[in-house]
Amino acid sequence: MTLFVLLTALVLDRMLGHLQSWRRFDGYMRLVARLERRFSAWPWNGPLGVMLVVAPLVFLAGIAHYFLLWLFWPLAFLWDGALLLYTLGPINLEDGIQCVMDRYLRGDVQGLRREAQAFLGYSPAGSPGEILGQVRDGLFVEADRRLFGAIVNFALFGVMGALLYRLAERTAIAAGHGRVDDMDFAGAAWRLFGVMDWLPARLAVLGYALAGNFHGAWRAMRDFFEDPWSVDIGRHARCLRLAGVRALEGAEDASIASTLALIDRALVVFLGSVGLVTVGYWAG
Template identity: 35%
Template structure:
């Protein structure tokens, strides 16, 4: 059933508008605001994070437990699909990149700076740094929006996928520094394994030697962030050229996207074989 859920999730992602309808964070964000507004919770960031993450997981687990003996468990399929779609990243990455790509292709650096700040929340000191920031944004958002969720769902099921998204939301939206830092630490742990699996798949679908050199010294490192690791290995795998303004710069973004697509196809193929074997 898990592989069917992933196929359906991919169809929903590409060919329907259900994702926008499902991804409503309002109730959870209101709970976050409520906890942060109460001193007894603000002083206990780890306990607050536990409530924010474990309560939804407990409710989901009870629902799945109730549905498991009904119709051979197939009634749980729509719940799995709902959770996976909700757990995917927010926004449309390619649509957000569109205005920047148009400005960069025209060679209009000033417009590119403006749309990068407005649409992507990125700033840089010069043109080369700006394009590198956008390249990193593309890779990181693709990882945290899709690959990490698929990894945890395939490995541990919907509870793990939902936990990853809730922790990511806490790290992004928490206003209390202590709570945000606790969420960042937990997310770093969640990212440690899937980001290295993705880096290894980059080596298989891209430049193996380049990824090997980039990954060799950081493979088991706890200190390097997931964003740094996935960006470094993606650039090495895609043999990304030096950043330049114009069509060549846009082509570098296309090359990274195609690398990500190949890695996604590879993951689906591996999961399909794994499903058949077990």
């Protein structure tokens, strides 16, 4: 059922762009910011506080899944598909990049900077061409956070894994800047996000290698091996960006379209792997 849920959610994510308007976490992020201020003293200002924010929602999602599975399994299928669809994005890559390209083609520099900042999460500098290059490179990171993170955790841990990944990411952003070695709420939030992104980031790099220039991307993969247990989300981003750029080496062009095509091929590689595991399980 996992493969069918993944395929259904990904197809709906591409076809039903208007659904993204309800795929928001604004209320949750405001709640996180409010609770972070209240969790200012030990032991709440740390991992325990983060788990108190995240765990109840994940637990309820799991309870609902198993209850629906017991009641009538197609209902569990619908629940899992809807929740996975909700955890993707929040804005899919194509729609997000289209907003950037529209501003670029119009020559609207200020609008381009604004859309690029919304897409990347930071304010890019330079000329319009340089900004577009930063957006292209950032696509490899955003693909991990908007796609691979949720679907890899769903494939491994079901709907609870996908929801935990997205809540960890939203909690870290809402908590503000923090380092994974900090012991406060923000540090714990970024550490949880790094843990949940540990495998998806590495599988995304491997996918870029298999779908593009393997030799070039593999050099970036070796950077992961230098500190294999690192959960530093910044390091993940650097390796993802480097792997994606090097995977495009030797291509006829390194445009936005080529980047999206490489990401799609990497996604197909992952889904094909899940399909092989599923067939092997059925055959066994």
